[in-house]
Amino acid sequence: MTLRTDEPRDEFPGGRPTPSPIPRPPGEEEELRRLWRLPQGIARVTAVNNSQVGVWYIGTALLFFLISGVLALAIRLQLAVPGNDLLDHGTYNQFFTVHGTGMMFLFAVPIVEAIGVFLLPSMLAARDLPFPRLSAFAFWAYFFGGIFFFCSLIFDAAPDGGWFMYPPLTSYEHSPGINTDFWLLGIGFIEISAIAGAIEIVIGILRTRPPGMTLDKLPIYAWSMLVMAGMIIFAFPAVIVATALLEIERAFHWPFFIAERGGDPLLWQHLFWFFGHPEVYIIFLPAAGLVSMMVPTLARRPLVGHDWVVLALVGTGFFSFGLWVHHMFATGIPSLSLSFFSAASMAVAVPSGIQVFAWIATLGAGRVQWTVATHFLFGFLFIFVLGGLTGVMVAVVPFDWQAHDSYFVVAHLHYVLIGGMVFPVFAGLYHWWPTLNGRLLSERLGRWAFWLMFIGFNVAFFPMHISGLLGMPRRVYTYPGDLGWNLLNMISTVGSFVLALGVLLVLIDIARSTFGGGQKAPDNPWNAGTLEWLPNELYATRSIPHVTGLYPLWEQPDLPREVREGAHYLPGAPTGRRETIVTSPIEAKPQYLMPLPGPHWGPFLAGLFTAVHFMCLTVQWYYPSLVPAVLAIAMVIWWLWGLDTGADHPPQDVGGGWRVPVYIQGPKNHSWWGMVVLLLVDGTAFACLIFTYLFLWTVSPDVWPAGGGGLPGLPWLAGGLALWGLSALAIGWARRAVDRNRHGHVRIGLILAWAAMVVGILLDANAQIGTGLVAAASAYGAIASMLVAWQAFHVAVMTLMLGYTLARSAAGLLHAERRVTFDNTLLMGWYSAAQGSIALLLLHLFPRLAI
Amino acid sequence: MSGRSFPVTFGAMLAPFLIWAGHFGLVYAINGAVCARSPEGAMLFGYPLSVALVAAATVLAMAWVAVLLVMALRGSGPAGHVASADPRRFARWFVVAGAGSALVAILWVGLPALLVPACG
Ligand code: HEM
Ligand SMILES: [Cu+2]
Numbered sequence: 001m002t003l004r005t006d007e008p009r010d011e012f013p014g015g016r017p018t019p020s021p022i023p024r025p026p027g028e029e030e031e032l033r034r035l036w037r038l039p040q041g042i043a044r045v046t047a048v049n050n051s052q053v054g055v056w057y058i059g060t061a062l063l064f065f066l067i068s069g070v071l072a073l074a075i076r077l078q079l080a081v082p083g084n085d086l087l088d089h090g091t092y093n094q095f096f097t098v099h100g101t102g103m104m105f106l107f108a109v110p111i112v113e114a115i116g117v118f119l120l121p122s123m124l125a126a127r128d129l130p131f132p133r134l135s136a137f138a139f140w141a142y143f144f145g146g147i148f149f150f151c152s153l154i155f156d157a158a159p160d161g162g163w164f165m166y167p168p169l170t171s172y173e174h175s176p177g178i179n180t181d182f183w184l185l186g187i188g189f190i191e192i193s194a195i196a197g198a199i200e201i202v203i204g205i206l207r208t209r210p211p212g213m214t215l216d217k218l219p220i221y222a223w224s225m226l227v228m229a230g231m232i233i234f235a236f237p238a239v240i241v242a243t244a245l246l247e248i249e250r251a252f253h254w255p256f257f258i259a260e261r262g263g264d265p266l267l268w269q270h271l272f273w274f275f276g277h278p279e280v281y282i283i284f285l286p287a288a289g290l291v292s293m294m295v296p297t298l299a300r301r302p303l304v305g306h307d308w309v310v311l312a313l314v315g316t317g318f319f320s321f322g323l324w325v326h327h328m329f330a331t332g333i334p335s336l337s338l339s340f341f342s343a344a345s346m347a348v349a350v351p352s353g354i355q356v357f358a359w360i361a362t363l364g365a366g367r368v369q370w371t372v373a374t375h376f377l378f379g380f381l382f383i384f385v386l387g388g389l390t391g392v393m394v395a396v397v398p399f400d401w402q403a404h405d406s407y408f409v410v411a412h413l414h415y416v417l418i419g420g421m422v423f424p425v426f427a428g429l430y431h432w433w434p435t436l437n438g439r440l441l442s443e444r445l446g447r448w449a450f451w452l453m454f455i456g457f458n459v460a461f462f463p464m465h466i467s468g469l470l471g472m473p474r475r476v477y478t479y480p481g482d483l484g485w486n487l488l489n490m491i492s493t494v495g496s497f498v499l500a501l502g503v504l505l506v507l508i509d510i511a512r513s514t515f516g517g518g519q520k521a522p523d524n525p526w527n528a529g530t531l532e533w534l535p536n537e538l539y540a541t542r543s544i545p546h547v548t549g550l551y552p553l554w555e556q557p558d559l560p561r562e563v564r565e566g567a568h569y570l571p572g573a574p575t576g577r578r579e580t581i582v583t584s585p586i587e588a589k590p591q592y593l594m595p596l597p598g599p600h601w602g603p604f605l606a607g608l609f610t611a612v613h614f615m616c617l618t619v620q621w622y623y624p625s626l627v628p629a630v631l632a633i634a635m636v637i638w639w640l641w642g643l644d645t646g647a648d649h650p651p652q653d654v655g656g657g658w659r660v661p662v663y664i665q666g667p668k669n670h671s672w673w674g675m676v677v678l679l680l681v682d683g684t685a686f687a688c689l690i691f692t693y694l695f696l697w698t699v700s701p702d703v704w705p706a707g708g709g710g711l712p713g714l715p716w717l718a719g720g721l722a723l724w725g726l727s728a729l730a731i732g733w734a735r736r737a738v739d740r741n742r743h744g745h746v747r748i749g750l751i752l753a754w755a756a757m758v759v760g761i762l763l764d765a766n767a768q769i770g771t772g773l774v775a776a777a778s779a780y781g782a783i784a785s786m787l788v789a790w791q792a793f794h795v796a797v798m799t800l801m802l803g804y805t806l807a808r809s810a811a812g813l814l815h816a817e818r819r820v821t822f823d824n825t826l827l828m829g830w831y832s833a834a835q836g837s838i839a840l841l842l843l844h845l846f847p848r849l850a851i
Numbered sequence: 852m853s854g855r856s857f858p859v860t861f862g863a864m865l866a867p868f869l870i871w872a873g874h875f876g877l878v879y880a881i882n883g884a885v886c887a888r889s890p891e892g893a894m895l896f897g898y899p900l901s902v903a904l905v906a907a908a909t910v911l912a913m914a915w916v917a918v919l920l921v922m923a924l925r926g927s928g929p930a931g932h933v934a935s936a937d938p939r940r941f942a943r944w945f946v947v948a949g950a951g952s953a954l955v956a957i958l959w960v961g962l963p964a965l966l967v968p969a970c971g
Contacts, residue, residue, distance in 0.1 A: 217937070319871075319956065336968070340964070342963075587935050698888055
């Protein structure tokens with residue numbers, strides 16, 4: 001595909017000096033600066049580049065950390081003395097729920113994604129990641145959704161079922177108010193924003209690397225983010241499905257979790273922990289990635305065992321999915337299951353151990369610079385190792401039975417979470433702050449902050465191990481004074497305030513620097529070896545470097561100068577717009593020049609309207625909620641409309657002898673990749689529904705129709721399958737028509753596909769209803785209806801996508817050379833048809849065959 | 852050649868871990884389903900049904916990973932499509948190390964099947 005002027009050489013250093021000739025023509029840099037200028041004034045919110053949105057994203061995550069932290073202090077104050085009445089029982093429940101939820105969903109995951117979208121473009125020397133508008137939308141949805149979530153506290157309507165929201169306590173019978181809905185709808189939709197971020201990160205890492213950065217030269221932080229984003233793609237759908245099921249149970253009384261009608265509260269635990277355990281690693285791995293970047297810099301030598309650390313990251317990503325049941329040891333599952341989940345839980349300590357050894361070996365082999373970041377790293381190592389040890393302890397089933405739901409677990413989880421992610425993130429803040437505003441944070445304040453945080457943390461949480469072993473249960477708002485827990489609790493409370501004081505100092509330091517205080521930083525203050533320390537501006541680096549190793553700045557000392565002078569790839573903006581180079585994922589060879597979208601009101605407004613939509617649902621304004629929903633969709637369409645531009649320029653020279661096209665279609669296109677990743681998410685969600693079906697059947701086969709009685713007849717199955725097949729064929733036929741620019745046929749094909757889908761779903765629903773199926777009557781009714789409803793949702797999505805594609809065709813924006821939109825619709829259409837067929841086969845055949 | 856083979860190459864690099872994941876899911880499903888639904892005391896090859904199935908799945912999974920390991924040691928496998936030397940070496944190393952880890956992990960997780968009662 002790629003056209004070449006001459007055969008480009010792979011290795012520049014040593015051969016020709018640099019990919020682009022210098023000196024560069026005048027005006028090139030001004031052009032870049034003009035193209036990447038931030039909008040000013042109120043329009044600032046329309047900015048979409050990740051380096052700007054990333055900063056807001058980090059700031060918002062820190063704000064939510066503060067709010068959740070203040071709640072923690074209130075919790076600790078309440079527990080400082082026995083029989084305290086500072087917080088009443090109900091308020092206490094709301095506080096610890098919002099604290100845990102806020103920390104996990106609104107601070108920990110968002111901040112690691114935020115740091116990712118902020119750091120990755122410069123670490124990969126990309127002008128930006130592939131979907132800046134999607135990223136901005138994800139941020140705004142999170143921003144408005146998070147604020148709205150915390151507001152529930154003000155109205156005494158905050159969720160109070162614990163961060164894992166176990167039914168039946170959270171179902172309509174025991175939680176009749178709207179408190180739980182705040183959790184389910186608020187958090188459920190913020191997960192969607194996390195998935196959007198993950199798509200951006202995966203494709204950014206795989207496709208927007210600088211030429212020469214082959215898979216083996218990918219910085220370790222990028223590996224950790226790749227694994228993390230991959231985990232989000234396969235873990236988050238489970239919690240989205242779980243929250244959807246619980247919300248539907250609450251709203252319409254479909255009994256997924258109600259034992260009397262064939263449901264099972266354990267189903268929630270399976271789905272929740274299938275997400276919840278990987279979640280811990282989703283939080284920890286990026287932090288470990290940051291550590292693996294800082295350690296070599298601070299020790300001034302390459303990371304020992306780099307490849308092993310990569311293997312450990314990937315291995316942890318996989319193994320952590322096998323651990324969800326260790327949160328369910330106390331629920332009475334078969335002992336064989338217990339033991340291999342226990343075995344897996346212990347095994348996952350091995351990859352973490354590999355990383356810890358690699359860090360220690362690197363620090364030991366180098367000459368360590370003692371910056372604030374170094375302090376936080378040592379603090380992290382100490383705390384995290386302790387947390388890992390107690391983790392192995394609770395992986396032992398009999399011990400877990402003793403410690404379950406006691407303060408021992410609270411201590412363990414905070415050692416892992418605060419040690420494993422807060423300390424590395426704070427180290428990272430101090431370390432990478434200069435890339436944010438060109439200034440250093442204060443080394444002196446930073447040291448104070450570190451010692452306060454480190455000592456405060458241990459004083460606060462170490463005693464909880466003991467109070468837990470002495471029998472203090474978690475989630476109690478108070479306790480009698482004669483159980484020997486008084487002193488320990490008082491110490492914990494004092495410690496937590498010392499910890500908070502340390503955090504406060506960091507915030508003061510950040511504020512000072514934000515308002516222009518503090519020392520100006522040199523270009524590469526810690527002498528790091530990776531690309532984010534190249535001189536850069538909003539357009540990233542002046543030219544995109546040719547990479548030859550893991551630590552390019554150490555290996556090519558002239559690189560910063562060369563890059564600044566424009567001697568590397570893409571020194572200007574050849575097509576006169578924002579753009580970056582897309583490279584092949586393994587060998588990092590230039591493939592095409594990707595146009596990047598600029599500022600737009602769409603993402604901001606779509607985020608706002610999406611939040612308002614879910615807010616309306618929460619307070620049960622079902623009909624009014626349609627207005628913001630329609631508006632949100634309209635905003636998305638508005639921002640998408642201008643994007644699929646076709647090959648509006650001839651191939652361009654990007655340097656190094658590479659002349660690449662400016663548009664590419666089919667499986668190399670970044671948007672095609674985005675669609676495929678989205679379908680992986682979608683498929684995982686569908687798999688969770690199938691799991692739900694089978695799980696409910698294993699626990700309650702008695703509510704299933706037996707041997708074909710009570711099922712729709714087989715002709716319904718045949719008819720349904722035929723219609724899904726027809727829709728798939730019609731889209732395929734339209735594709736052939738697009739190839740030949742037969743626009744009339746394209747439209748007929750699309751309309752036919754749509755009609756087949758609509759008739760198909762009506763037929764399925766009719767067949768099920770015709771048997772007297774009542775969703776609220778039994779778990780079978782609930783899950784069968786849910787499968788049909790899920791497919792109906794896809795038909796609705798297809799209606800939008802097909803309509804959009806038709807509109808593009810009508811507007812003359814769709815033809816053989818401009819068809820990314822069409823190809824995405826095709827993928828989604830084929831997926832929907834396949835999913836519909838599988839759902840039908842399951843619904844019709846399983847009950848007939850099952851014993 | 853570059854680019855086109857990414858899913859194949861990357862998938863092959865991750866294959867040992869994917870097999871591990873498949874084995875894990877399968878074992879859990881077998882155990883859960885057999886303990887919940889099969890007739891009391893069902894036997895296979897003289898062992899309780901669940902234990903026998905888990906053991907068979909474990910042996911199969913390990914054999915499959917072992918094949919991948921041998922292939923990677925011999926030099927075939929995921930690196931085939933890659934043109935430049937460094938990523939090829941990396942891919943091969945990754946499969947060898949990954950297969951080694953997966954073998955240990957599968958064995959470690961499958962072992963309880965021989966040591967503990969299935970449905971207690
Ligand atoms: C300022 C430092 C913190 C303090 C003093 C603190 C304190 C506490 C306390 C006392 C509890 C137990 C409440 C109870 O069971 O009655 C708790 C629960 C919890 N904390 Fe923290 N915490 C802090 C930071 C964090 C961080 C950084 C995270 C996560 C990243 C976190 C995640 C959680 C979670 C998930 C729970 C469980 C909530 C539940 O049971 O539903 N905490 N915290
Ligand atoms: Cu876990």
